[in-house]
Amino acid sequence: xxxxxxxxxxxxxxxxxxxxxxxxxxxxxxxxxxxxxxxxxxxxxxxxxxxxxxxxxxxxxxxxxxxxxxxxxxxxxxxxxxxxxxxxxxxxxxxxxxxxxxxxxxxxxxxxxxxxxxxxxxxxxxxxxxxxxxxxxxxxxxxxxxxxxxxxxxxxxxxxxxxxxxxxxxxxxxxxxxxxxxxxxxxxxxxxxxxxxxxxxxxxxxxxxxxxxxxxxxxxxxxxxxxxxxxxxxxxxxxxxxxxxxxxxxxxxxxxxxxxxxxxxxxxxxxxxxxxxxxxxxxxxxxxxxxxxxxxxxxxxxxxxxxxxxxxxxxxxxxxxxxxxxxxxxxxxxxxxxxxxxxxxxxx
Amino acid sequence: xxxxxxxxxxxxxxxxxxxxxxxxxxxxxxxxxxxxxxxxxxxxxxxxxxxxxxxxxxxxxxxxxxxxxxxxxxxxxxxxxxxxxxxxxxxxxxxxxxxxxxxxxxxxxxxxxxxxxxxxxxxxxxxxxxxxxxxxxxxxxxxxxxxxxxxxxxxxxxxxxxxxxxxxxxxxxxxxxxxxxxxxxxxxxxxxxxxxxxxxxxxxxxxxxxxxxxxxxxxxxxxxxxxxxxxxxxxxxxxxxxxxxxxxxxxxxxx
Numbered sequence: 131x132x133x134x135x136x137x138x139x140x141x142x143x144x145x146x147x148x149x150x151x152x153x154x155x156x157x158x159x160x161x162x163x164x165x166x167x168x169x170x171x172x173x174x175x176x177x178x179x180x181x182x183x184x185x186x187x188x189x190x191x192x193x194x195x196x197x198x199x200x201x202x203x204x205x206x207x208x209x210x211x212x213x214x215x216x217x218x219x220x221x222x223x224x225x226x227x228x229x230x231x232x233x234x235x236x237x238x239x240x241x242x243x244x245x246x247x248x249x250x251x252x253x254x255x256x257x258x259x260x261x262x263x264x265x266x267x268x269x270x271x272x273x274x275x276x277x278x279x280x281x282x283x284x285x286x287x288x289x290x291x292x293x294x295x296x297x298x299x300x301x302x303x304x305x306x307x308x309x310x311x312x313x314x315x316x317x318x319x320x321x322x323x324x325x326x327x328x329x330x331x332x333x334x335x336x337x338x339x340x341x342x343x344x345x346x347x348x349x350x351x352x353x354x355x356x357x358x359x360x361x362x363x364x365x366x367x368x369x370x371x372x373x374x375x376x377x378x379x380x381x382x383x384x385x386x387x388x389x390x391x392x393x394x395x396x397x398x399x400x401x402x403x404x405x406x407x408x409x410x411x412x413x414x415x416x417x418x419x420x421x422x423x424x425x426x427x428x429x430x431x432x433x434x435x436x437x438x439x440x441x442x443x444x445x446x447x448x449x450x451x452x453x454x455x456x457x458x459x460x461x462x463x464x465x466x467x468x469x470x471x472x473x474x475x476x477x478x
Numbered sequence: 479x480x481x482x483x484x485x486x487x488x489x490x491x492x493x494x495x496x497x498x499x500x501x502x503x504x505x506x507x508x509x510x511x512x513x514x515x516x517x518x519x520x521x522x523x524x525x526x527x528x529x530x531x532x533x534x535x536x537x538x539x540x541x542x543x544x545x546x547x548x549x550x551x552x553x554x555x556x557x558x559x560x561x562x563x564x565x566x567x568x569x570x571x572x573x574x575x576x577x578x579x580x581x582x583x584x585x586x587x588x589x590x591x592x593x594x595x596x597x598x599x600x601x602x603x604x605x606x607x608x609x610x611x612x613x614x615x616x617x618x619x620x621x622x623x624x625x626x627x628x629x630x631x632x633x634x635x636x637x638x639x640x641x642x643x644x645x646x647x648x649x650x651x652x653x654x655x656x657x658x659x660x661x662x663x664x665x666x667x668x669x670x671x672x673x674x675x676x677x678x679x680x681x682x683x684x685x686x687x688x689x690x691x692x693x694x695x696x697x698x699x700x701x702x703x704x705x706x707x708x709x710x711x712x713x714x715x716x717x718x719x720x721x722x723x724x725x726x727x728x729x730x731x732x733x
Contacts, residue, residue, distance in 0.1 A: 142503060221696070222517065241695045245516040285680075286687055287694035312599050312680040312687075316591040324598060453695060 176207040176376040181220040181229040183361060185213045186405040188333065188418035189255065190233065191398060192433070196387030198401045204386075205379035221364075225249060230369055231380060235289050236359035236444050237453075243463045244454045248367040252465045253381050254436040256360025258352055260425040261293040262332040267345035269326050274301055274349060282327040283313035283320070290329035293351050293358060296447045300356050332425060333418035340417070352428075359436060359444045360425060370465055381434065381468040388426065388433040395419060435469050437477040519699040524706065527699040535688070535707045542684040543711055545601060545673040549608020550666060550719075557613050558658050561620020565654065566646060575621060582614035586672065590679035604676040604684075611672035612665045616658065623657025624650045652730070659723040666719040667712040674708055685711075 182190050193211060196202045202209045212229065214220055220232030221242045233255055234242075242249060263282075265271045271280060274297050285291045298305055311325050317338060320328040328335065332348055339346050351358060363384070370377060391398040399419070403410045427433050441460050448454045470476040505521045507513075515523070528535060560578065564571040589610055590603075597603040627649045635645040677686025685708045692700035 142500070225514070225516075238694070238696070241697075242516070245696045245698070246514070247516050247696070284682065286682065287690035310682065312682040314591070314594075314678075314680040316594070318591060318595040319599065322595060324595075 176373070176379065178202075178207050178209045178231055178376055178380060179212060179229040180209050180380075181212050181218065181223050181232045182214045183220055183233045183235065185215060186211075186402075186410060188402055188410070188415050189260070189331075189361070189422060191391040191402055191419060192255070192384045192388035193233075194387070194402055194405055195391050195398055196383040198404065199387070199390060201386040201390065202380070202383035205383045207376055207379045207383070209380065209383070221247060221249065224364065224366060227366075230373075230376070231363060231365050233361050233363055236362050236441075237289050237292055237448060239362050239364060240445055240448055240454060240458055240463075243458055244456055249364045250367055250370050250463060250465050251362040251364045251436075252370065252377055252468050253363040253384060253434040254359060254361065254440070255363065255434070256422070256425045257431055257434075257436060257440065258425045258428050259289065259293060259358040259360040260331045260333065260422055261290050261358075262330060262335075262348040262350050263294070264320065264328040264330050264335055264339070264346050264348055265326065266320065266339075267347060271326060272347070272349075274298065274303060274354060277327060278303065278307045279309065280326040281309045281311050281324070283325040283329050284310040285313055285315075285329050288329070290331075292448070292451065292453065293356065294329060295451055296358065297351055297354060297356055299450065301354060333421040336421050337414050337417045356447070357440070357443050358447060359440050362436065363434075374468075378468050378471060382472055385433045385472060391419065392423065392427075432473060435473060435477050436464075438464075438466075439478075516696055516698055519702060523699040524702045528703045528706070531703075535685075535703060538683055538685050538688050538704075539707050539711050542670065542673045542677065542686065542708070543715070545604040545676065545684065546608055546666075546669040546711075546715065548601075548605045549673065550612055550662065550669040550715075552605060552609040553612035553616055553665070553669075554658065554662050556609065557616025557661070558620050558654070560613075561617045561658070562624055562651075562654055564617060565621035565624025566650065571621065575617065578614045578617040581610060586611055586675050587679075590676060593676075594680060599680050603679075604673060604681070607676035607679075608669050608672040611675075612669050615665050615668075616661045619657045619661035620654050623653040623655075626653050626657075655730070656727065659726055663716065663719045663723050666715040670708060670712040670715055 180193060182193075186194065190211075193209065197209050197211050212218070214233075220229065220234045221238060223229045224232040225242075225247050232249075236251075236259075239249065239251055263274075271277065277298070282294070284294060295305070297303075298308070311319065313319050313325065313329070317328065317330075317335060319325045321342070321344075327349075332350070336346075336348070363380075365377060391402075395416070399412050399415045402415045402419075403412050438460065441464055445454065445458050445460065449457065466476050501521070505518075508518045508520075560574050564574040564578075586607060590607060593603040593606050593610075597606055631649055632645045635648060636642075640648070673684065674686040674689065677684040678690060681687045685704050688704040689701060689708075692698070692704060
C-alpha cells in the first residue's frame with residue numbers, strides 16, 4: 131500500500147508540474163500576441179469584445195444600436211457584443227482578459243474593487259438604478275413604510291435585495307418587522323398573492339403584468355431619497371492604460387447609440403428586436419425603452435455620464451450596509467476623462 | 479516507520495492524506511500560476527473564514543441537511559412503493575418506469591418555480607425538489623431488485639404450496655429492500671446537491687443561500703468555505719446512510 135501510494139504521489143506531481151509549465155508557456159505566448167496585435171493594427175482599427183451583464187435586452191440599447199447602425203465603426207472600432215448570463219459573469223471575464231469591456235451593476239463593480247479586482251469604470255448605463263418594487267392595485271401599500279407586517283419578496287444576492295435593505299435603512303424601518311419571502315425571478319408568487327410586494331425592475335416586469343391585464347403601481351427608491359447608480363461600463367486598468375483610444379471610441383459610439391435610440395425610437399425598436407426576434411418583440415422593446423428612460427438619463431443629466439456624487443452616494447450606501455470591507459478609492463476606481471472629452475467638461 | 483506504514487494501510491487515513499496532498503498541490507499551483515485571490519482565495523483565507531464563523535456554517539449546513547434528509551426519506555418511501563409496483567406488476571410497471579424516466583430528465587431549474595408556486599417558498603418546496611431529483615434511481619434499483627429473482631425460485635415456492643404473495647415476500651421483497659438500501663446510499667450525496675440547488679431558487683437560509691450571497695459579493699473565501707462544508711456534509715450523509723444500510727442488512731439478513 132505505501133509503495134502504491136508513493137507511485138500515485140509521483141504521478142500527481144508530474145501532472146501538476148505539466149500544468150504549471152503549460153500555464154507559463156501560454157501566458158508568455160499571450161503576452162507576445164498582445165504586443166504584436168497592437169503593432170499590426172492600424173490606429174483607427176480596433177476590435178472590442180463587450181460582455182453584457184445579462185442577455186440581450188433594451189437596457190443595453192445604446193451599444194446594440196451603436197453596433198448595428200455602425201456608430202462604433204464610424205469611430206474606428208468594431209464591437210462584438212456578447213450576452214451575459216449565469217455562467218458568463220462580465221467581471222471575471224474582463225478581469226481574465228477574455229473580454230475587453232463589460233457592463234455590470236455598480237454594486238457588483240464596487241464589490242469587485244473591494245476584493246482587489248483591477249477594473250475601472252468609465253461610463254454609466256443606467257445612471258439611476260432601475261430597481262422598483264411592484265404592488266398590484268388593490269393591495270393597500272403605497273410606500274415602503276407600509277411594508278411593515280406585509281409579505282415582501284426578497285431576492286438574496288441581487289441588487290433588488292441590496293436596494294431593499296438600503297431603503298429600509300434610509301427610512302428607519304426594521305427588517306424584522308417585515309415578512310420577507312425569499313423569491314427568485316419568476317413572478318408567480320406575486321400573481322398568486324403569496325407576496326404583497328415584488329422586487330423587480332421598472333421596465334421588465336411592467337410589460338409582463340400589462341400582458342396579464344393586471345393593474346399595478348411601483349415604489350421607486352429615488353422617491354424616498356435613495357440615489358444609487360445602476361449599471362456601469364468598465365475595463366481593466368491595463369486596457370484603460372494601454373488602449374485609451376479604444377475606450378474613447380467606445381464611449382463616443384455608445385453615447386451616439388443611446389441618443390439615436392431615443393431620438394429615432396421606431397428604427398431603434400426594430401434594430402433591437404433583430405438581436406433576438408423571439409425574446410425581444412417590438413411591443414416589449416417599445417415598452418421597456420419608454421419605462422427605463424428616466425433611469426438611463428434622469429432629468430437634467432446626460433447619457434452615460436456618472437458623477438463623483440453618484441459614486442459617493444452609491445459607495446456610502448454599500449458601506450453603511452456593511453457590504454464593503456474597505457472604503458473604496460474612487461479616484462482610481464473611476465475614470466472620468468473619456469466622458470469629459472466627449473462632453474467637453476469633467477462631470478461634477 | 480512501522481506506525482506510519484500501519485496508518486497508511488488504513489483506507490480512511492490514506493484517503494484523507496491523499497485529499498490533503500491534492501489540496502496542497504492545488505493551492506501551490508494557484509500560487510505558482512499567480513491566480514488572483516478574487517478567483518481562488520488562499521487556503522489560509524478559506525480556513526480562517528471557516529474558523530471565525532463556524533456556527534454560521536453549521537447553522538446553514540444543518541438547514542440544508544434537514545432538507546436533504548427529508549427529501550431522501552420521501553424519495554426512498556415513494557421510490558420503494560413505485561419500484562415494487564414497477565418490478566412486480568408487469569403491465570403497468572413499465573408505465574411507472576416510463577413516467578419516472580420522464581420526470582428525471584426534466585431539469586431541476588424548470589421544476590423549481592413550479593414547486594414554489596405549489597408549495598410556497600419554505601422548506602416543503604425544497605424537500606419536494608430533493609425528492610424529485612432522488613426518485614428515479616430508487617425506483618429503478620428497487621424494480622431491478624424485485625425482478626432479479628429467477629423464475630425457477632418462484633416456481634419452487636409454488637411447488638411447495640406457497641402463494642404468489644409468499645413467493646413475493648420471501649424471495650422478491652428482501653432483494654427489493656437490499657436494492658433500496660444500495661440506491662439510498664448512492665443518492666445520499668445527490669440529495670445534498672439537490673437541496674443546495676433548490677435553495678438557489680429562493681431561500682433565506684441554507685448553504686445554497688450562503689453560496690448565492692457570496693457569489694453576489696465576489697466573496698470567494700466564503701464561497702469556497704461553503705462549498706467545502708457542503709462537500710463534507712455530503713460525505714457525512716454518505717457514511718451515515720452506509721452505516722444504516724449495514725445495520726439493516728445484518729439485522730434482516732438481506733442478500
